[in-house]
Amino acid sequence: MESPDSVRVAVNIRPLISAELLHGCTDCITVLPGEPQVQIESHAFTYDYVYGGAGSPSFAIYDDCVAPLIDALFHGYNATVLAYGQTGSGKTYTMGTNYTGEGSNGGIIPKVMDSIFRRVETMKHSTEFLMRVSFIEIFKEEVFDLLDSHQASLSKVEGASLPKPTGPGRPPIQIREAGNGGITLSGVTEAEVRTKEEMASNLARGSLSRATGSTNMNSQSSRSHAIFTISMEQKKIASCLSGVNDDTADDILCAKLHLVDLAGSERAKRTGANGMRFKEGLLALGNVISALGDEKKRKEGGHVPYRDSKLTRLLQDSLGGNSKTVMIACVSPADTNAEETLNTLKYANRARNIQNKAVVNRDPMASQLQAMRSQIEQLQAELLFYRGDGNASFDELQILKHKVSLLEASNGELRQELQERRLTSEQLAQRALDAQVEKDKLVTKIELVRNGKSWDEIDFNQNQDFDLMKTYLLKIQELEGELIRVKSLSSSKCKRISDCIDEDEDEDETSKDLLFSSGNDYSSSDEIEDNEKELEHSTLQEKLDLELMELDKRLEQKEAEMKRFTSSDTSVLRQHYEKKVIELELEKKALQKEIDQLRQNLANISSPSDVGAQKLREEYLHKLNVLESQVAELKKKQDAQAQLLRQKQRSDEAAKRLQEEIQRIKSEKVQLQQKIKQESEQFRLWKASREKEVHQLKKEGRRNEYEMHKLLAQNQRQKMVLQRKTEEAAMDTKRLKELLESRKASSREASSAGNGNGPGVQAILQTVEHELEVTVRVHEVRSEYEHQVEERAKMAREVSRLKEESEILKHSELRDYHETMSAEARNSRIFALENMLAATSSTLVAMASQLSEAEERERTFSGRGRWNHVRSLGDARHIMNHLFNLASSSRCSLRDKEVHCREKDAEMKDLNEKVVVLSGLTRQLAAEKAALTREVKLKVGFISYWC
Ligand SMILES: Nc1ncnc2c1ncn2[C@@H]1O[C@H](COP(=O)(O)OP(=O)(O)OP(=O)(O)O)[C@@H](O)[C@H]1O
Numbered sequence: 040m041e042s043p044d045s046v047r048v049a050v051n052i053r054p055l056i057s058a059e060l061l062h063g064c065t066d067c068i069t070v071l072p073g074e075p076q077v078q079i080e081s082h083a084f085t086y087d088y089v090y091g092g093a094g095s096p097s098f099a100i101y102d103d104c105v106a107p108l109i110d111a112l113f114h115g116y117n118a119t120v121l122a123y124g125q126t127g128s129g130k131t132y133t134m135g136t137n138y139t140g141e142g143s144n145g146g147i148i149p150k151v152m153d154s155i156f157r158r159v160e161t162m163k164h165s166t167e168f169l170m171r172v173s174f175i176e177i178f179k180e181e182v183f184d185l186l187d188s189h190q191a192s193l194s195k196v197e198g199a200s201l202p203k204p205t206g207p208g209r210p211p212i213q214i215r216e217a218g219n220g221g222i223t224l225s226g227v228t229e230a231e232v233r234t235k236e237e238m239a240s241n242l243a244r245g246s247l248s249r250a251t252g253s254t255n256m257n258s259q260s261s262r263s264h265a266i267f268t269i270s271m272e273q274k275k276i277a278s279c280l281s282g283v284n285d286d287t288a289d290d291i292l293c294a295k296l297h298l299v300d301l302a303g304s305e306r307a308k309r310t311g312a313n314g315m316r317f318k319e320g321l322l323a324l325g326n327v328i329s330a331l332g333d334e335k336k337r338k339e340g341g342h343v344p345y346r347d348s349k350l351t352r353l354l355q356d357s358l359g360g361n362s363k364t365v366m367i368a369c370v371s372p373a374d375t376n377a378e379e380t381l382n383t384l385k386y387a388n389r390a391r392n393i394q395n396k397a398v399v400n401r402d403p404m405a406s407q408l409q410a411m412r413s414q415i416e417q418l419q420a421e422l423l424f425y426r427g428d429g430n431a432s433f434d435e436l437q438i439l440k441h442k443v444s445l446l447e448a449s450n451g452e453l454r455q456e457l458q459e460r461r462l463t464s465e466q467l468a469q470r471a472l473d474a475q476v477e478k479d480k481l482v483t484k485i486e487l488v489r490n491g492k493s494w495d496e497i498d499f500n501q502n503q504d505f506d507l508m509k510t511y512l513l514k515i516q517e518l519e520g521e522l523i524r525v526k527s528l529s530s531s532k533c534k535r536i537s538d539c540i541d542e543d544e545d546e547d548e549t550s551k552d553l554l555f556s557s558g559n560d561y562s563s564s565d566e567i568e569d570n571e572k573e574l575e576h577s578t579l580q581e582k583l584d585l586e587l588m589e590l591d592k593r594l595e596q597k598e599a600e601m602k603r604f605t606s607s608d609t610s611v612l613r614q615h616y617e618k619k620v621i622e623l624e625l626e627k628k629a630l631q632k633e634i635d636q637l638r639q640n641l642a643n644i645s646s647p648s649d650v651g652a653q654k655l656r657e658e659y660l661h662k663l664n665v666l667e668s669q670v671a672e673l674k675k676k677q678d679a680q681a682q683l684l685r686q687k688q689r690s691d692e693a694a695k696r697l698q699e700e701i702q703r704i705k706s707e708k709v710q711l712q713q714k715i716k717q718e719s720e721q722f723r724l725w726k727a728s729r730e731k732e733v734h735q736l737k738k739e740g741r742r743n744e745y746e747m748h749k750l751l752a753q754n755q756r757q758k759m760v761l762q763r764k765t766e767e768a769a770m771d772t773k774r775l776k777e778l779l780e781s782r783k784a785s786s787r788e789a790s791s792a793g794n795g796n797g798p799g800v801q802a803i804l805q806t807v808e809h810e811l812e813v814t815v816r817v818h819e820v821r822s823e824y825e826h827q828v829e830e831r832a833k834m835a836r837e838v839s840r841l842k843e844e845s846e847i848l849k850h851s852e853l854r855d856y857h858e859t860m861s862a863e864a865r866n867s868r869i870f871a872l873e874n875m876l877a878a879t880s881s882t883l884v885a886m887a888s889q890l891s892e893a894e895e896r897e898r899t900f901s902g903r904g905r906w907n908h909v910r911s912l913g914d915a916r917h918i919m920n921h922l923f924n925l926a927s928s929s930r931c932s933l934r935d936k937e938v939h940c941r942e943k944d945a946e947m948k949d950l951n952e953k954v955v956v957l958s959g960l961t962r963q964l965a966a967e968k969a970a971l972t973r974e975v976k977l978k979v980g981f982i983s984y985w986c
Contacts, residue, residue, distance in 0.1 A: 044364075044394070045391060047087045047104065048088075048365075048367075048390050048391045049087060049367045049368070050088070050368045050370060050387060051097055051368070051370070052090065052091030052370050053372070055371075059371070059373040062373075066372040067374040067380070068380065070091075075088055076089065082381060086387065086391065088100070092372060097145075098145060101151075104120070105147050105150070105151060108120065108296065109151060109158070111397070112155075114292070114294075114399065115401065116397045117356060117357075117361055118294070118362060118364070118365075118397075119296070119297040119362050119365070120367065121297075121366045121367065122299065122300050122369055124301075124303070124368055124370055124371075125304050126302075126304075127303070130301065131300055133369055134367075135150075136249075140240055140242070148242060152235045155269065156238075164276070166273050167274045167276055168271065169271070169272040170231065170270065172232055172242070172269055173224070173227050173267075173268045174244075174246075174266070176245075176249050177263060177349050177353070182211055182213075182353070185245030213226070214353065215591065216588055249261065249263060261302050261303070262302055263302055264300070265300045267300075269298075273292045274292075291401070292400060293400050293401075297357060301350075302321070326344050326347065327347075328386065329389060330342070330344065331358060332391075332392035333392070342577040343359060360396065361397055361398055361400070362395055362397055363397045368386070368387035370383050370384065443693075446693060447689075453700070454696075457703070460590070467582070474579065478721075573985040580719065587708065587711050591708070594705065594708065597704060601694065601701060620677060626673055630669055634663060634667060637659050637666070726985075729978075730982060733978050733979055744972070747968050751965075765947055768943060772940050772944075775937075775940070
């Protein structure tokens with residue numbers, strides 16, 4: 040009978056209300072005519088149904104979406120209608136939660152009531168119906184019973200910030216998980232209703248007690264999540280069963296329809312609804328929808344955080360469970376609400392991916408009930424027997440005795456099992472504690488990393504951690520094995536005790552085996568710390584859930600036992616037996632008295648020879664015999680009654696013991712629930728801190744990347760400058776060599792032409808010209824070399840600074856690296872470096888211009904016009920002498936220059952080596968950064984995977 044049903048999603052767009060029109064709001068939602076598609080801004084979404092705007096009229100919601108659910112309800116399926124949306128978007132209006140019973144306000148709930156009772160009316164000849172309603176609200180993460188008579192006096196809460204009364208007058212309802220995995224509310228009022236009017240009055244009564252307040256957007260805003268539940272049990276009437284399949288003849292179909300009106304989903308700030316904790320429920324609902332809506336996670340069987348809030352626990356069956364569900368996303372078309380509307384639409388879109396698995400809810404206890412009924416009948420027959428004065432045998436009494444002994448035996452077994460469970464529970468608690476200790480250690484380690492411990496130190500501890508992980512995983516496996524053992528033990532016992540084990544258990548076992556095998560797979564893999572932690576948490580949660588389920592099952596069994604004890608109204612029975620014993624006693628006394636009287640009469644008969652007296656005597660003796668046998672009979676009866684009374688007393692004591700055990704199980708359960716709550720809270724905190732940490736690491740990673748890019752670019756620039764300078768230095772050296780060569784040649788020429796005139800003078804002039812050029816060049820080269828020396832010194836400084844930087848980057852801790860002061864210092868250093876580079880470039884530019892000037896001068900000197908300035912030979916000689924002097928001094932300086940050149944070459948070599956070292960460091964840094972980024976990505980991946 041199982042079939043996967045997607046959650047169907049409808050969007051209801053209400054018209055602009057007068058307040059919005061007054062504010063000049065415009066419609067920002069477009070509905071594609073004839074298509075269930077809405078468009079807002081640049082986003083388009085497709086749903087199962089769209090109402091309002093250009094879509095279908097709103098009144099059609101019931102026929103399209105809800106009527107099929109009513110059909111399903113009558114066929115034994117659970118169903119849910121859930122209204123979601125921001126405040127003032129029309130949830131209450133659409134659901135009709137504030138229906139008072141008069142007329143029809145067009146909402147879904149009045150139509151549901153109408154439809155159910157019309158249908159019941161047509162089926163009443165063939166089917167018996169038992170209908171109950173409950174109405175609860177979730178306010179500040181507590182569940183309250185809106186139909187509880189204590190609450191009748193509660194008035195509406197004025198203003199969203201006023202708290203509702205709590206305490207003894209308004210006790211919160213506890214959520215309990217039934218053995219079959221269903222959720223029940225212990226002690227909630229389930230009012231039996233027979234007519235539509237009765238149902239409506241319950242709804243109106245509950246609505247009056249609901250928490251409402253005034254917000255900026257809705258004067259009558261619901262500040263709590265309300266769930267109106269209609270439970271329906273139906274059974275075919277025996278006389279109408281001819282021809283009906285025997286298997287289903289005794290079926291009792293029990294189904295529930297939840298009508299959910301959630302509180303507004305908007306951000307509290309905008310509406311002024313501060314201090315409300317319904318957000319927690321909505322947030323958890325969003326997480327549940329995300330987890331169920333994500334196909335990948337669903338296929339992988341990821342953890343669905345139902346336990347994060349009361350709302351999600353209560354809607355556990357409606358979302359991804361045994362229910363047919365329709366979600367109605369209510370939106371306002373006003374452009375001022377566009378952002379919230381978009382959020383609602385996204386939320387609703389995700390909900391469409393949720394797959395439910397609705398099954399027909401046949402009462403699993405129907406057969407057991409039948410057995411109990413026959414037991415009651417049998418007991419009643421027994422009672423009749425003892426009330427009457429028939430002489431029937433004591434077979435029934437023997438049967439009763441046998442039953443009591445059976446019950447006592449089963450009770451003993453249960454007690455033993457309970458003891459075992461208690462032991463297991465203690466062991467589990469111990470293990471949970473151990474896990475917590477390990478967790479704390481890991482958290483401390485993370486803290487150490489964050490607080491600046493170097494990677495080397497962490498690496499040093501890595502082996503230890505790995506061992507820790509291994510022991511940890513071993514523990515988990517051990518725990519899982521034990522759980523399987525306990526579960527199999529429990530199921531075999533249950534089989535023996537009550538013969539009522541579901542097929543579901545096998546399914547559970549299979550799924551658990553799967554879980555364990557996946558756990559083993561996992562343990563064999565070498566995952567990172569976060570993954571381990573998340574898995575550990577979900578395994579622990581699942582284990583605790585299983586524990587809780589087991590306890591619930593146990594509790595149910597005990598309660599059923601208890602019911603069996605109490606079903607045959609023991610006090611009445613006891614009173615009857617006691618009365619009977621007294622009656623028998625009285626009767627016995629009366630008979631005894633009669634016997635005594637007869638004996639006296641017998642003794643008074645004086646003459647035994649008298650025939651009359653003889654006859655009378657015989658008559659008396661006969662009567663005496665009869666009476667004595669009657670007394671004996673009565674005595675027997677009295678003994679039997681007394682035995683029965685003792686038996687009853689024993690069973691009363693057994694019931695008392697059972698009651699105590701129930702109490703103990705209950706308190707254990709409460710403890711377990713608290714433990715689960717604590718565990719999930721701790722995990723939530725851990726997760727939040729991890730997320731924060733990852734966020735910081737990401738930020739740091741980005742900063743590192745930026746720094747790296749900057750340093751790399753700088754390094755590249757420096758390399759280029761260095762290369763250029765090296766080339767220039769090589770060029771200069773070459774040019775210097777050429778100059779030296781030409782100077783040598785000119786001196787040779789000068790010495791060979793020293794004795795002649797004419798051409799000799801010309802040669803001298805040529806020499807002078809050469810000398811001049813040489814001088815100019817020498818000057819230029821000198822200045823150039825001076826610049827070079829300066830530049831190289833600067834470069835050397837830069838290189839050593841860069842090296843320092845690299846050292847800092849390599850060894851400094853992440854935290855220091857990201858402190859603002861440190862970043863500022865780095866920035867200023869980089870800025871200084873850049874300035875220096877700029878200065879070097881400008882020097883080079885200046886040098887280039889100087890060079891071009893020198894070349895220009897050279898050109899001028901080599902031109903004809905220069906000869907006009909050398910008027911006489913004397914001048915020329917004078918100049919020549921001067922030049923000779925200059926040449927000799929320049930020769931010396933050239934030698935110096937050569938030495939300098941060699942020195943510079945050595946320096947250049949040094950510099951090149953440093954550059955190589957620097958590049959190595961840069962590569963190392965890049966590798967470290969890549970590793971860091973990989974780690975961050977990995978962590979982000981895992982966190983998003985577990986979210
Ligand atoms: N389809 C509709 N047609 C006309 N008016 C509507 C419609 N839906 C809602 N309204 C009006 O909008 C206002 C807000 O509606 P309602 O109280 O149902 O919102 P809500 O979503 O339940 O708000 P809250 O979350 O604050 O309880 C009411 O005045 C209601 O009459």
